[in-house]
Amino acid sequence: MAAPSSDSSPAGSSVHDPSASESTAANGPSGDSSSDSPAPLGAVREPQRLHPLTLFVRLLTSLPALALVLLPTLTNDDAQVWLPLFFGAVYGLVALPAIVLQYLRFSYRITPQQIVIQSGVLKRQNRSIPIERVQNVEIERQLLARLLGLAKVRVETAGSASTEASIEYVSVQQAQKIRSSVRAFQRADEDAQSSRDATPSEANATAPNAPTSSPRTLFSMSLRHVLLAGAFRFSLFYLALIFSVLQFVDPETLTNWLLLSQDRIDVIVDAMYQSPVITALGTVVVAALLGWLSGILLTLNRYYGFTLWLDGGKLRKRHGLFTVTEGTIPLAKVQVLIVQTTPLMRLFGWHTLEVQTMGLNTDQQGQRVVAPFAKWETVMRLADHVRPMEMPDTFDRVSPLTIRRHFLRRLGVLLAALAPAAYFWPHDWWAPYDVALPWWSLLVIPALGVAAYLHYHYHRFAIHHDGLYVRRGVLRHYLWMIPINRYQVAYATDSLLQRRLNLKTLFVDTAGASAFAYPDIVDVEADTADDAVDTIYGQFHTLYRAMVSEAKHSASPTTPLDLRQAAAAVPRALPLPNPTDSSRA
Known part of the structure; x- marks a missing residue:
């Protein structure tokens, strides 16, 4: 299926391919080093250190906490201010030396086998991350770091619910070099593994330095597209920020400063007392406007310049206004495709495409955004690049x-x-x-x-030949697409009220599933739920036997197939017995 160069929306504009900007740290078109033996970063006796400007950045980012401590000395004239001043002195005597010591005691090394990070002042930590476990090396550049030419490198691994390691801060060139070195070591390890497993004829047929395909831009968002996406968002972030500021500022003083007239304030206060209903409605309208503006600003800050491109077996993306984030999504680790929308977005045909991955640090409920705001056709084309699946024609109702x-x-x-x-x-x-x-x-x-x-009305499901599809949601509509080979466990359960109504809830679990938005099918007729569990298990069992049979017949005498390794390579999907039905157990 052909990949679109940009979204079909009126904002689909092309953004410069970031791979071209990594030439200082890489030789390949994707920004990775293509040398046969990439050099390690940091020898045993000469570990790599953070950039010296890290001290300046950490000092500036710690000042808001100091201002919060000293704020009572500015707002209360008659209060005793010795306690805030004492904490301010403690900050100067303890916090500043701690910042310097943390910088001096932090070092890192990247070898073909592992990433070694040493840190800690009072308690030393020596963290070793195997190269083969690294799934993503994300480069993040906040506004202050961008002004100083710095970047933060975050290392994410399989099986970790958060960032495994963070290198904060290094130069942009060094950050790109770190990411390129890790990718080069991973490719070298994969090539060596492939060479050990391949037959002599296969090894001769494979070129040692075969050129890789250059990255292809799949999706991009212009400024107009991002602002349009923000117009459909709603956030209470800035509203909460305003109320937090009002905790330290007298609202009457602030209003008096804005209106420059005490008489106007009295008129407003009298009107509020005389018409409480109008006051409540006005408050709701103002809160809604602030929430709408907050959604636009947060979307602009997060997704400005969003670009997604395909680079071999990974999706790479770059986005952000004040904080520019660059990261990758390994396609092999994608478990579920998720399409989200709201009633208003759906009315105009807009959707969001996300993927659920295994072991990556995520921003939104265990999911990674692939397309923040796109038409349905574009979402399906992008989903086809991630994991091709055929949308069923009909869905069953609960x-x-x-x-x-x-x-x-x-x-x-x-x-x-x-x-x-x-x-x-x-x-x-x-x-x-x-x-x-x-x-x-x-x-x-x-x-x-x-x-x-x-x-x-919106809760439907379909067990298709290629996986399970679940629709659900009222204020936010979800569509989960779960491939057969990503099933982990399937079972049906029922509550006390469900048993009285002869209903059950069907669960299909996957690796890395979110604890909030979950693809369970609620209130299915009991017999239908039991049959669905059998069908789901039968689908996976058939696929599993086909994969083992194919691997067994394709194995050469020189590389015998270990069936236990083949079974371990496939996700387990044994259904749990229904605790309310002893015959099925």
Whole structure:
């Protein structure tokens, strides 16, 4: 399938290929060194050190904490300020020397076998990361670091829920050299492994220095495209920041400074007391506008200049305004494809494509963004590059009884919160039409029914010949595409209320699954759920036998196949027995 050079949206513009800027640290078109024996970074007696400007950056980033400590001395005239001044003195005597000592005691070395990082002042740490476990070397450049020509290198490995190691800060050229060296050592190890496993004829047929294909730009976002994506986002970040600032600033003083008239403030205060409903609506409108502007600004800062390109077996991307981030997504580690959208985005045909990977540090609920904002056709084309899957023509619905169960569950939560709130509500507080404010929450009961129906309407699934597809969500719509060979475990379970309604929930787990947005199928008829577990297991068992059979027949006498190694190379997918059905156990 041909790859689009840019999105079909009106903002699809081409961004300069970052691989060209890495020529100082690499010789290949993808920014990796193509030499036969890449040199290690740092000998045993001469380890590599951080850039000297790291001291300056760390000093500046520590100043906000000092300002927060000294803030009471500026806002309170009559308060005793000796305690903040004491902490300020402690900062000068302890924090500043600690910054210097941390810099002097940090070193790193990169060899063909491992990345060695030594750090710690009072407690020394010697961390060794095998080269074969490294999945991603991400270069991050915040605004201050970019002004000084510095970068932070983050090393991510399989099986780690966070960054395994961080080298903060080195020069941009050194950061690119670190990433290129790690990739070169990994390729050398893979080539050596392939040479050991290949037959003599295969080894002769393989060129030792075969040219690799140059990176291809798959997707890019112009400034207009990024701003359009931000217009569909909503965030409370800046609203929370404003309320945090107001904790240290008198709101009346701030308002007086803005309006330059005490009379105007009195008029506004009187209007608020006379029309509390209008005040509440105005507050909601202002909060919504701030949330909308926050979404635009955060999207601009995160995805400015977003570029995605295919480089061999990895997806590489670069994005960011104040903090420029460069990273890779190994295609072999992709477990699940996830398409997200909202009702408003779906109305205009926009979607977000993410992938769930195994063992990578992620920004959003265990997932990596491939296309932040794209049309459906573009999303499907990009998904085909990641893991080709065929979208089923039809989806099965869950049981209509899910409407009743979800409505009763949400109604129970509402009543449990309403009873104590109405009991402790003061009599002299707001009581529109002589009804205490908590009782007005009963007006949302029809909305609970609508939400329960929408949950049923959007919740569908399909067991296709190439994997499992799950749709779900009301305020945010999810589409999970799970390939057969990524099944880890499948089982059906039921709660007390589900048993009374003859319903079950179907789970299909994968490696690296998020604990929040999860592709479970809720409220399926019990017999259908049990049959689905058998079908899912049968799909994987058939695929597993086919892979073992193919590997067995393709193995040469000189390289006998170890069936146990072949089994270990395939994800296990044995379904758990249903605890409510002893016959299936």
